Each structure stands twice: as structure tokens, then as C-alpha cells.
Amino acid sequence: MNYEELKALDEQYVMQCYGRFPVGIDHGKGATVWDGEGKEYIDFTSGIGVCSLGYADEGWVQAVSDQAAKLGHISNLFYSQPYAQVAQKLCTRTGMSNVMFANSGAEANEAMIKLARKYSYDKYGKGRGTIITLHNSFHGRTITTLAATGQDKFHDYFFPFTEGFRYADANDLDSVEAVAGHDVCGVMFELIQGEGGVLPLDQEFVTKVAELCAKRDWLLLIDEVQTGVGRTGSLFAFQQYGIQPDVVSFAKGIAGGLPFGGVMANEKCRNVFTAGTHGTTFGGNPIAAAAANYVLDTIDDAFLAQVQEKGEYLRSQIEAMDLPCLGATRGMGMMIGIEVKGDKTNKELATKLIESGLLILTAGPGLRLLPPLVATKEEMDKGLAILKNTLG
Numbered sequence: 001m002n003y004e005e006l007k008a009l010d011e012q013y014v015m016q017c018y019g020r021f022p023v024g025i026d027h028g029k030g031a032t033v034w035d036g037e038g039k040e041y042i043d044f045t046s047g048i049g050v051c052s053l054g055y056a057d058e059g060w061v062q063a064v065s066d067q068a069a070k071l072g073h074i075s076n077l078f079y080s081q082p083y084a085q086v087a088q089k090l091c092t093r094t095g096m097s098n099v100m101f102a103n104s105g106a107e108a109n110e111a112m113i114k115l116a117r118k119y120s121y122d123k124y125g126k127g128r129g130t131i132i133t134l135h136n137s138f139h140g141r142t143i144t145t146l147a148a149t150g151q152d153k154f155h156d157y158f159f160p161f162t163e164g165f166r167y168a169d170a171n172d173l174d175s176v177e178a179v180a181g182h183d184v185c186g187v188m189f190e191l192i193q194g195e196g197g198v199l200p201l202d203q204e205f206v207t208k209v210a211e212l213c214a215k216r217d218w219l220l221l222i223d224e225v226q227t228g229v230g231r232t233g234s235l236f237a238f239q240q241y242g243i244q245p246d247v248v249s250f251a252k253g254i255a256g257g258l259p260f261g262g263v264m265a266n267e268k269c270r271n272v273f274t275a276g277t278h279g280t281t282f283g284g285n286p287i288a289a290a291a292a293n294y295v296l297d298t299i300d301d302a303f304l305a306q307v308q309e310k311g312e313y314l315r316s317q318i319e320a321m322d323l324p325c326l327g328a329t330r331g332m333g334m335m336i337g338i339e340v341k342g343d344k345t346n347k348e349l350a351t352k353l354i355e356s357g358l359l360i361l362t363a364g365p366g367l368r369l370l371p372p373l374v375a376t377k378e379e380m381d382k383g384l385a386i387l388k389n390t391l392g
Contacts, residue, residue, distance in 0.1 A: 075281075083284030098270045119269055198368050227335060
């Protein structure tokens with residue numbers, strides 16, 4: 001099937017929810033993908049941070065294949081080994097207490113919101129269910145996670161939205177205090193605002209909010225859907241901020257390309273969810289869990305050190321180009337934002353780069369890089385050359 005045939009099929013039978021770029025990807029290896037006509041692209045997107053180990057990793061393929069041949073799915077009314085092993089690895093490496101599995105980032109954040117409200121209800125009764133989030137945040141596309149998202153452009157069409165959210169300014173403790181009240185049960189934020197433009201929060205702000213949560217018995221809820229699983233150069237970004245959250249959501253890169261996610265809770269919150277209070281049919285699916293086990297086994301300390309080195313290399317090379325349409329870089333590890341300057345929009349720049357063979361993302365008003373964590377220097381250099389030659 002050529003590109004035009006694929007596009008026609010999509011337009012005829014698929015709801016047009018996405019503003020797709022005119023590329024039909026057929027297969028990939030490492031951080032390189034090819035379209036149906038054989039054109040090569042360097043991928044600096046990894047499926048929006050999902051394909052953490054790139055494409056066609058042999059160990060990943062083997063782990064998924066072996067589990068598919070053994071047990072593809074079983075109800076959560078029964079035990080199976082893969083999800084329990086993932087939970088053990090996550091808790092051992094983060095200091096968290098236990099895990100509840102889901103399928104996506106939005107679903108994980110929904111679970112985190114429910115857990116915070118139930119914790120407060122169990123301890124204080126009704127009337128204490130408000131969660132403070134940050135302006136410019138993004139937490140998902142369900143009705144509730146859209147309500148949690150602190151961007152006005154997402155607060156249209158789907159009324160009525162779920163109640164119980166108030167928004168504060170990032171890096172402004174006074175703003176958090178100003179929207180607080182006796183009805184608050186938690187504060188929820190991304191340590192790097194991803195969709196908002198790849199904007200890391202200030203260390204002092206994060207520390208002060210954590211202290212405020214501990215003082216008032218609000219739950220500290222950290223959305224690590226995009227920043228987690230090695231993306232920032234540590235297994236989770238909160239480990240670089242020196243905090244221990246009450247609840248952490250994760251998804252995207254955890255299973256290297258399969259739908260998988262969940263929430264981790266600390267000891268204080270380990271017993272909030274009881275039988276029947278939350279659940280999901282596919283959460284902890286054995287095949288996705290087998291993939292997650294392989295990913296977690298691969299992302300060891302040496303691997304994470306390389307992620308930090310690769311991120312620093314990409315940022316230094318981009319800034320050294322001194323391109324008139326690009327400004328400073330920001331981010332952590334291999335989660336990188338680039339300021340866009342001049343009269344071209346980020347979407348226009350991204351379109352030109354994709355046409356030239358570099359898959360890239362936008363975020364807020366800038367460009368965003370989320371390369372596979374396994375990208376080689378050769379692949380990174382190819383991508384950087386396309387960036388320089390196309391925008392120079």
C-alpha cells in the first residue's frame with residue numbers, strides 16, 4: 001500500500017482526531033524508521049516518548065513473543081507473574097510501596113486523582129476533594145484529566161467538566177497558597193511540563209510544595225507519564241529533585257511501545273485502593289508487563305548515565321549551530337525543548353524537518369525532542385545534520 005492509498009483509507013474509515021504529518025511509517029530499527037516507499041527518517045520522537053528502546057530491539061521482541069506464546073491475557077481476578085515482577089522492580093528502585101496498573105497516561109492520572117480523593121475521604125470525610133494543578137500543565141484527554149489540565153484551550157466543547165480542580169502558577173509558592181483552602185486534598189504536577197513546552201520546574205519550588213503538602217496532609221501527586229522510565233536520565237525525574245512523592249503516575253516508555261501504565265503509592269497510601277474501589281480490564285496485561293520487565297532490566301545505572309550524556313550532547317550541538325530560527329534549549333536527559341524564533345511557527349519548522357527526513361515534535365511554542373533512549377551517536381549526528389542543513 002503506497003502513501004496515497006494509506007491516506008485515503010485513513011480519511012475514509014478513521015475519525016480525524018489527529019493533524020497527521022504526510023508520512024506513513026512502515027518499519028524501524030533503533031532510532032531510524034522507513035516509510036512505505038523506503039525513505040529513511042531519523043526519529044527524534046519515539047512515538048511521543050513511548051518507544052524507549054527504539055524499534056525492533058531483539059530482546060524486547062523476544063520477551064513479547066515468548067509471553068504471547070504463553071499467556072496473552074488473564075483477568076485481574078487471578079494472579080500472573082509478569083505484572084508482579086514489574087511492581088517489585090518499580091518499588092525496589094524508587095522507594096515506593098506498591099503499584100496499581102493501567103493502560104495509558106490519562107488512565108494512570110485518573111487513578112491518581114481517585115486515590116487522592118479517597119485518601120482524603122477515608123481520613124477526613126466529604127468536602128476535601130479539590131486538587132491543585134499548575135497553569136500550562138497537561139494531564140490527559142479524558143474529561144477529568146482535561147479538567148486537571150491547566151490550559152484554557154483544552155477547556156472547550158466537552159462540558160460539563162469534572163469539578164474539583166484549581167490552578168496555580170508554576171514556580172510560585174504564593175500562587176499555590178492563594179488557591180489553597182480547607183477543601184484541598186492534593187497538589188498534582190509534572191516536574192517538566194511536557195506539552196506546555198518542555199519547562200522544568202525550579203528545585204526550590206518543588207521542595208517547598210513537598211514541604212507544604214507534608215504540613216497540611218495534602219498528597220504530593222507527581223505526573224511522570226512523559227518524564228518517567230529513564231527519559232530524564234534517572235528512572236524517574238522525582239529522583240533528581242530529591243523528593244519522595246505520595247503517588248506517582250507512569251506510562252509511555254515503560255513497555256517500550258505497548259500500552260501500559262499505572263500509579264505507584266508510598267507507604268501512607270498503599271491501602272487506599274481496596275477490592276472493588278478501582279480497576280481496569282487490561283491493567284497489568286501479561287504481554288505488556290513482559291515488555292516492561294525487559295525495559296526495566298535494560299535501563300540500569302550505566303544506561304541512565306548514557307541518557308544524560310546523549311542529552312547533553314544533543315543540546316550542546318544544537319546550541320552551537322546558532323541557527324537564526326532557534327534559540328536556547330532546555331530540559332533534562334533526552335527530553336529536550338528548543339525555543340523557536342523568527343517568523344516561522346514551530347509547526348512550520350517541524351514540517352520542513354520531517355520532509356527532510358527528521359521526525360520531530362512540537363510543544364507549546366517550541367520544538368521538542370524525545371529520541372529513543374538507545375539512539376546511537378551516528379543516528380544523532382544524522383538527525384543534527386538534517387536540522388542544521390534544513391533550518392540553516
